[in-house]
Amino acid sequence: MAVAITQVVDIDPTLERLGALLGDRITTSAAVCERHGRDESYHEGAPPQAVVYPQSTEEVAEIVSICAAAKVPMIPYGTGTSLEGHVAALAGGVCIDMMQMNQIMRVNAEDLDVVVQPGVTRKELNNYLRDTGLFFPMDPGADASVGGMTATRASGTNAVRYGTMREAVIALTVVLADGRIIKTGRRARKSAAGYDLTRLFVGSEGTLGVITEITLRVYGIPEAISSAVCTFDTLAGAVDTVIMTIQMGVPVARIELLDELQIDAVNKYSDLSLTVAPTLFLEFHGSEASVAEQAQTVGEIAAGEGGKDFAWTTNTEERNKLWQARHDAAYANKAARPGAQLWATDVCVPISRLAECILETRRDIDESNLFAPIVGHVGDGNFHLSLVIDPRDADELARAEALNERLVARALAMEGTCTGEHGIGCGKLQFLHDELGDAVDVMRAVKKALDPYNLMNPGKIVSL
Amino acid sequence: MAVAITQVVDIDPTLERLGALLGDRITTSAAVCERHGRDESYHEGAPPQAVVYPQSTEEVAEIVSICAAAKVPMIPYGTGTSLEGHVAALAGGVCIDMMQMNQIMRVNAEDLDVVVQPGVTRKELNNYLRDTGLFFPMDPGADASVGGMTATRASGTNAVRYGTMREAVIALTVVLADGRIIKTGRRARKSAAGYDLTRLFVGSEGTLGVITEITLRVYGIPEAISSAVCTFDTLAGAVDTVIMTIQMGVPVARIELLDELQIDAVNKYSDLSLTVAPTLFLEFHGSEASVAEQAQTVGEIAAGEGGKDFAWTTNTEERNKLWQARHDAAYANKAARPGAQLWATDVCVPISRLAECILETRRDIDESNLFAPIVGHVGDGNFHLSLVIDPRDADELARAEALNERLVARALAMEGTCTGEHGIGCGKLQFLHDELGDAVDVMRAVKKALDPYNLMNPGKIVSL
Numbered sequence: 001m002a003v004a005i006t007q008v009v010d011i012d013p014t015l016e017r018l019g020a021l022l023g024d025r026i027t028t029s030a031a032v033c034e035r036h037g038r039d040e041s042y043h044e045g046a047p048p049q050a051v052v053y054p055q056s057t058e059e060v061a062e063i064v065s066i067c068a069a070a071k072v073p074m075i076p077y078g079t080g081t082s083l084e085g086h087v088a089a090l091a092g093g094v095c096i097d098m099m100q101m102n103q104i105m106r107v108n109a110e111d112l113d114v115v116v117q118p119g120v121t122r123k124e125l126n127n128y129l130r131d132t133g134l135f136f137p138m139d140p141g142a143d144a145s146v147g148g149m150t151a152t153r154a155s156g157t158n159a160v161r162y163g164t165m166r167e168a169v170i171a172l173t174v175v176l177a178d179g180r181i182i183k184t185g186r187r188a189r190k191s192a193a194g195y196d197l198t199r200l201f202v203g204s205e206g207t208l209g210v211i212t213e214i215t216l217r218v219y220g221i222p223e224a225i226s227s228a229v230c231t232f233d234t235l236a237g238a239v240d241t242v243i244m245t246i247q248m249g250v251p252v253a254r255i256e257l258l259d260e261l262q263i264d265a266v267n268k269y270s271d272l273s274l275t276v277a278p279t280l281f282l283e284f285h286g287s288e289a290s291v292a293e294q295a296q297t298v299g300e301i302a303a304g305e306g307g308k309d310f311a312w313t314t315n316t317e318e319r320n321k322l323w324q325a326r327h328d329a330a331y332a333n334k335a336a337r338p339g340a341q342l343w344a345t346d347v348c349v350p351i352s353r354l355a356e357c358i359l360e361t362r363r364d365i366d367e368s369n370l371f372a373p374i375v376g377h378v379g380d381g382n383f384h385l386s387l388v389i390d391p392r393d394a395d396e397l398a399r400a401e402a403l404n405e406r407l408v409a410r411a412l413a414m415e416g417t418c419t420g421e422h423g424i425g426c427g428k429l430q431f432l433h434d435e436l437g438d439a440v441d442v443m444r445a446v447k448k449a450l451d452p453y454n455l456m457n458p459g460k461i462v463s464l
Numbered sequence: 465m466a467v468a469i470t471q472v473v474d475i476d477p478t479l480e481r482l483g484a485l486l487g488d489r490i491t492t493s494a495a496v497c498e499r500h501g502r503d504e505s506y507h508e509g510a511p512p513q514a515v516v517y518p519q520s521t522e523e524v525a526e527i528v529s530i531c532a533a534a535k536v537p538m539i540p541y542g543t544g545t546s547l548e549g550h551v552a553a554l555a556g557g558v559c560i561d562m563m564q565m566n567q568i569m570r571v572n573a574e575d576l577d578v579v580v581q582p583g584v585t586r587k588e589l590n591n592y593l594r595d596t597g598l599f600f601p602m603d604p605g606a607d608a609s610v611g612g613m614t615a616t617r618a619s620g621t622n623a624v625r626y627g628t629m630r631e632a633v634i635a636l637t638v639v640l641a642d643g644r645i646i647k648t649g650r651r652a653r654k655s656a657a658g659y660d661l662t663r664l665f666v667g668s669e670g671t672l673g674v675i676t677e678i679t680l681r682v683y684g685i686p687e688a689i690s691s692a693v694c695t696f697d698t699l700a701g702a703v704d705t706v707i708m709t710i711q712m713g714v715p716v717a718r719i720e721l722l723d724e725l726q727i728d729a730v731n732k733y734s735d736l737s738l739t740v741a742p743t744l745f746l747e748f749h750g751s752e753a754s755v756a757e758q759a760q761t762v763g764e765i766a767a768g769e770g771g772k773d774f775a776w777t778t779n780t781e782e783r784n785k786l787w788q789a790r791h792d793a794a795y796a797n798k799a800a801r802p803g804a805q806l807w808a809t810d811v812c813v814p815i816s817r818l819a820e821c822i823l824e825t826r827r828d829i830d831e832s833n834l835f836a837p838i839v840g841h842v843g844d845g846n847f848h849l850s851l852v853i854d855p856r857d858a859d860e861l862a863r864a865e866a867l868n869e870r871l872v873a874r875a876l877a878m879e880g881t882c883t884g885e886h887g888i889g890c891g892k893l894q895f896l897h898d899e900l901g902d903a904v905d906v907m908r909a910v911k912k913a914l915d916p917y918n919l920m921n922p923g924k925i926v927s928l
Contacts, residue, residue, distance in 0.1 A: 110707075153655075192887040420654050436658065442661055442914065443661065461659065
């Protein structure tokens with residue numbers, strides 16, 4: 001998977017210029033650089049040569065201009081919680097840590113949108129919004145930055161109802177690879193004004209420019225919210241319940257699958273006592289009547305598929321505990337094996353193929369003798385194996401690689417994708433090619449057009 | 465508005481090669497070329513030098529390869545119902561009429577998606593789907609082709625609930641400007657696999673390639689559908705009802721405004737007897753209980769804003785008549801002034817600015833002494849003036865141009881867009897620049913990267 005990119009030889013003059021601009025908001029500390037070069041995954045890190053901390057779009061533009069003039073690579077950085085080696089400085093260069101740009105600039109409550117800087121995290125945004133009666137539904141497991149979520153086209157548990165960052169982002173301010181500042185759109189809800197640059201930058205993983213401002217859709221907090229938990233004798237029963245729920249058009253806000261391994265890990269990590277069995281976590285949003293109607297419908301579907309103890313609650317505390325446990329699932333798995341690293345797979349398939357895909361994969365895991373709980377946003381057809389491996393164990397790593405390759409091949413054969421929400425990074429370049437073939441050449445052409453010297457997060461998404 | 469593009473001098477060898485490929489599916493008939501060079505708007509047409517009728521993706525690829533080899537421009541064509549001069553062959557060349565590629569290739573009912581060729585119209589698709597219990601919600605006024613709707617990022621009355629073609633398209637097959645065939649995505653509901661090429665081609669107006677296959681989201685026909693009509697003493701009352709409905713999060717499926725001029729025209733054209741006053745047409749989708757709840761909520765809001773005679777019905781025949789009248793609004797206006805041409809404006813603003821924008825515009829129309837009913841998808845903040853003008857009357861044309869310029873400037877000042885759903889074509893190049901500034905340079909860079917010889921529908925969206 002290694003990408004051959006030449007390191008910059010003499011970066012010192014560039015660092016001097018950046019220092020003159022930023023004062024003490026630049027560092028070459030080995031520890032800081034090391035930390036900024038790796039994410040939460042098993043991927044090997046690669047430290048940048050310096051880390052800078054801009055505080056405005058204009059400063060980002062100046063940083064980019066300085067680096068571009070010397071052909072120094074740049075890697076935008078948020079919370080470092082990505083999972084495909086996105087932040088590794090494969091060619092060295094300067095890491096642009098966006099976390100000091102963490103202002104919520106405008107809340108347009110009447111228009112159900114907000115304008116934020118990229119360093120705001122999803123939880124910070126929701127804490128800020130609470131008093132306004134609004135919420136922002138995107139929720140990857142980590143408390144990621146909005147900038148990072150935009151750059152990786154992230155989603156999470158609410159995507160089945162509210163869509164992904166693709167739908168959540170209304171407009172962006174972006175600093176291009178040569179330092180120019182553009183706005184990709186206005187605040188109107190829809191527009192047919194030329195190429196959809198907003199969507200081009202959503203999911204571009206820092207390879208086309210640096211996102212410095214994000215206009216986001218938000219939603220009114222629903223009148224009623226209820227959560228439900230339902231356990232099943234078989235994985236098949238749980239997955240078939242999901243499929244029928246989606247096909248019947250029940251507007252579930254969340255419908256998450258956790259297999260028995262995952263429930264066991266979650267019980268231990270989050271101090272819960274859930275029945276250790278394949279389980280669905282659900283959430284319903286709407287009016288009081290609508291929430292009750294939805295829960296009843298899904299309860300009936302589940303009962304027909306061997307679901308047991310379908311229990312629902314509108315108690316906020318119980319609800320929050322449940323979903324925090326769900327969000328901590330990956331950390332729970334990591335904790336189950338101290339010292340090991342996380343490898344989260346991320347396929348997504350058409351829902352009609354979901355049962356087949358999950359059940360074949362479960363058999364494959366069992367035969368591979370690896371610890372890999374299954375957890376996922378199954379309403380979208382997206383699920384993760386949360387592999388916990390010792391990357392120094394060559395045999396284990398090889399078995400994990402082989403398992404993942406078979407999983408991706410299986411998903412592609414079912415017209416699915418190698419990544420539902422984690423992105424390509426440097427971990428999935430070959431899979432991207434397997435999935436989209438010559439379309440990758442079009443991506444490469446776009447990359448060359450917007451970043452001809454391959455300075456923006458080089459080695460991610462496409463190799464040049 | 466004219467774009468200076470040099471016509472191809474000797475196209476005959478290319479037409480010979482195309483003739484050898486297509487037999488009688490090529491014509492240079494002046495009447496056919498004339499018809500293929502103009503749309504439904506006031507924009508002057510420009511006929512292509514020939515029209516070809518491919519029947520497969522592979523044939524399109526061969527046509528494009530032949531034209532590209534001789535640097536002959538190509539203009540993809542659907543139903544010719546666009547509104548910004550999209551199909552005008554400004555540099556001559558070959559019109560690729562896609563209407564013989566009209567197969568519905570797959571209906572994946574379990575996955576709520578379909579795969580269609582671009583020549584299928586929205587009504588054909590819905591007629592085909594009816595027995596499956598599914599429907600496709602996008603509905604511009606015309607019975608447009610799915611290919612054309614994709615190319616212009618169209619929407620219509622259901623966008624407030626179901627989104628636009630941006631959300632409706634899951635994946636595309638595209639023939640690039642050099643004849644290569646790519647697929648932009650798979651059938652999974654979400655994907656983070658590289659740059660969002662699907663969204664790049666949605667709304668690209670034929671300037672980046674020819675769309676030859678479209679995978680679309682469809683929806684289960686709701687358990688219950690009801691329509692409502694409500695008249696208001698004032699335009700302000702109607703618009704404020706819309707704003708409050710959206711802000712309260714009522715999941716209306718349609719909420720359309722027609723001013724008194726539009727109601728008068730619709731009454732005459734569609735043989736209705738609606739009260740001549742500012743009016744909202746609404747539609748609710750959901751369970752029986754949910755539809756009743758929504759209608760009640762909106763009825764109460766309307767009553768508070770001076771709404772009268774809020775009448776709702778679940779009768780399918782009445783409902784269809786109402787919406788057919790709405791879709792015929794533009795034709796009704798055209799019929800009100802025989803021999804005149806339609807000029808449909810298309811701004812879209814944040815909903816908090818909608819009342820101000822519409823009321824200022826209404827005053828401006830009155831002062832301009834032009835016939836311009838207001839009609840629109842107000843739930844999205846999008847509304848049209850349906851100007852009916854005699855383009856040979858220089859004074860009238862100048863007044864219409866000035867009115868439109870003020871309207872766009874007003875919308876942009878309110879953080880809106882010059883086009884909610886009609887696109888840029890050759891009619892709004894300057895407005896696109898006013899709206900997005902340097903971002904247009906990025907569009908130009910993308911265009912040059914994918915179509916370096918400016919052969920795909922030249923002169924639309926960006927000038928090179």
